[in-house]
Amino acid sequence: MEEARNVPLWKSPRPQAGMATELAEPAWAIVLFCVACGAVxxxxxxxxxxxxxxxxxxxxxxxAELLTSVPEPALTLGTTAVGQLGGLLLGFTAVRESLSVRVCDTHVTLTVRDSAQVFTREEIAVFFRDGKQLVLLGPDSLELAREPCGLNWQRLADALGGHGYPWAGQDPHHAEFxxxxxxxxxxxxGADALLRGRAQASEDGGDAGEARELRGELLRLGVVVRDEDRRQYVRVVTGEVSG
Incomplete structure (x- = not known):
């Protein structure tokens, strides 16, 4: 679920020059969903x-014996309240982790985890979807960003295309992995050692932050890595690597 804020509206296929299109998952919907799941x-x-x-x-x-020793309806009311509280906390976390995208004629801003990444038009080669992740490639075919995305993919593609940014249905370099x-x-x-460390960090849903940092180190070596079925697939970028 997402809401779109556009000046004018995001639905416009050709936004007026200088106007921005913003796509974001509504915080209230995320929190409400988590609270409802927690209550159930x-x-x-x-x-x-x-x-x-x-x-x-x-x-x-x-x-279990201690829990069931509490008489009804206090037991069910109490566990439901605790579930709602847990859902509320989970919802706030999910809102913080959700991705929002602001598209302008001159640049695109990706915001997640209270951190914004700004990419100018000259830095952007193509956007595409990889499973549930939004990926941005630069002119040298290295990844500039890879973020989990809960936005509507068609609306995101329309928003980017409306401002003239390339969108691909899949990774144009998929066959190279x-x-x-x-x-x-x-x-x-050094890439093999980094990949070993990343495999260990990713094992059984391990340290996501460590895996993310190691992905960045691999990109500095010119190695693009993607995950599929808990396996790592790699693509080596030849030539001069920026950054």
Whole structure:
């Protein structure tokens, strides 16, 4: 879900010169969804505890007995309230992590995690979708940005195209990727060690920040990496690497 704010409206296929198009997921919808999910989970918790106690052997039997010792309706009301509170906290986190895009004739701004990245028209070669991520490539085919995106893809493509920015349905360099395994030949010095570290950081949903930092280090070596089914695929950019 997203809301569009445009001066004029984002629906205009040809925005007036100097006008910006903004796309962002509405904070209220994200928070409301998380609170509703938390309330449902909280309401179902007493039922789950009773089902666990009905088994011949159950994990967390002690906490389940303690939980079900609270009389109804206080038990269900209490767990529902706790679930709503947890959903509220999760919703605020999700809002902070959500991506917003501001498109101008001269530059594009990507904002996520309270941090804005600004890219001028000259820096931008193409935008495309890779699964649930928005990717931006520069003229040297290196990634300038790769961010999880919950925006409507067609509206995002229309907004970018309306301001004259190239949009591709998929990575134009997709065929150049090959699966990485330790010792893959043809990689720049140091890339294999970084990929090993990134694989470890990404294992079992591990340290996302570490994996992100290692992706940046690989880009400085001219290596573009993408993930698919918990596997790393790499593409080496030849020639002079900017940044």
């Amino acid at each position: 989970a909280g309401a179902l918790l007493p039922l789950l505890a009773r089902l666990l106690l009905a088994l011949p052997w159950a994990p967390l039997e002690g906490p 090959r699966r990485w395994v330790p010792g893959t030949p043809g990689l720049p010095a």
